[in-house]
Amino acid sequence: MNSYYDYLQEGAEIIRDHEITLTEEGMLDLLQIKYRWPEPAIEVINQVGNTSNGFFDSRKFIIYDRWKRLYDLGFTTLMSNVMDLTAELRSLDDKLYEYKGSEVNANFYFSGGTDIKRPSFDPHQHEYHVIVKPIYGSCVWEINEEQHEVDTSGVLIIPAGTMHSVVENREPRLSLTINMSG
Numbered sequence: 001m002n003s004y005y006d007y008l009q010e011g012a013e014i015i016r017d018h019e020i021t022l023t024e025e026g027m028l029d030l031l032q033i034k035y036r037w038p039e040p041a042i043e044v045i046n047q048v049g050n051t052s053n054g055f056f057d058s059r060k061f062i063i064y065d066r067w068k069r070l071y072d073l074g075f076t077t078l079m080s081n082v083m084d085l086t087a088e089l090r091s092l093d094d095k096l097y098e099y100k101g102s103e104v105n106a107n108f109y110f111s112g113g114t115d116i117k118r119p120s121f122d123p124h125q126h127e128y129h130v131i132v133k134p135i136y137g138s139c140v141w142e143i144n145e146e147q148h149e150v151d152t153s154g155v156l157i158i159p160a161g162t163m164h165s166v167v168e169n170r171e172p173r174l175s176l177t178i179n180m181s182g
Contacts (some may be wrong), residue, residue: 004044004159006128007109007180008129008131008157008180009157010099011099011100011178011180012131012155012157013098013133014092014095014096014099015092015096015131015133015155015176015178016061016133016155017026017089018091018092018095018133019088020086020088020089020092020133020135021088022086022088022135022136022174023044023136024112024136024172025109025170027070027108027174028068031062031067031068032064033122034061034062034064037061037062038056038060038061038062038117039056039060039061039062040053040080040122040129041079041080041081042055042062042067042077042079042080043077043078043080044067044075044076044077045075045076045077045078045118045119045121046071046075046118047075047117047118047134047158048118049118049121049122049136051078052070052075053082054066054133055067055070066095071110071111071112072112073115074111074112074113074115074116074117075111075114075117075118076109076110076111076117076118076119076120076124076166076169077108077110077111078107078109078110078112079107079108079109079110080107081105081106081107082106082107082108082176083104083106087107089176093106095160096178100180104164104178104179104180105179106176106177106178106179107176107177107179108135108174108175108176108177109166109173109174109175109177110173110175111137111169111172111173112172113137113169113170113171113172114169114170115171119139119166119167119169120165120166120167120169121165122161122165123142123164123165124163124164124165125160125161125162125163125164126158126160126161126179127160127161127181128160128179128180128181129157129158129159129160129179129180129181130157130158130177130178130179130180131155131156131157131158131177131178131180132150132151132155132156132158132175132176132177132178133175133176133178134150134151134154134155134173134174134175134176135152135175136172136173136174136175137151137152137169137171137172137173137174138150138151138152138171139166139168139169139170139173139175140166140167140168140169141156141164141165141166141167142163142164142165142166142167143156143158143162143163143164144162144163144164145163146170147167150175156169158179163179
């Protein structure tokens with residue numbers, strides 16, 4: 001391996017070529033597993049770009065109907081540490097462990113689509129490399145002020161220190177974001 005660029009390209013190929021067949025219905029079903037989702041495993045990106053989690057009970061477990069109301073209104077949900085949810089995700093996690101030599105952290109960004117709600121955080125950057133795999137749906141990302149439509153036919157590589165955000169999310173979408181550093 002010659003560089004981080006080669007490392008990220010090879011990692012992106014592994015991720016792109018790995019089939020994940022989750023659907024919106026399947027995601028909604030997973031979110032009804034109350035005790036799998038303790039606070040803060042799920043957050044909603046609110047209209048001012050912060051995270052909101054006012055849908056947990058006093059024991060800090062998800063209140064599905066309260067969360068679903070926000071989803072139906074078009075807000076995007078961030079679900080943390082998702083590589084154990086299905087056999088397909090566990091298999092990808094194993095492949096990436098063998099490739100990377102350490103664990104990966106991965107999250108879902110999940111939305112019913114919107115024209116009026118904020119689809120993402122404001123433009124931001126991370127100290128780590130991220131590879132984004134769309135599971136279903138498409139959206140438009142802004143990477144260093146250039147727009148890229150991303151759908152299930154590819155992946156998106158976001159090198160550490162790169163400004164990025166989702167700027168358009170008109171249809172239901174599920175994206176897997178994988179931290180490829182550390």
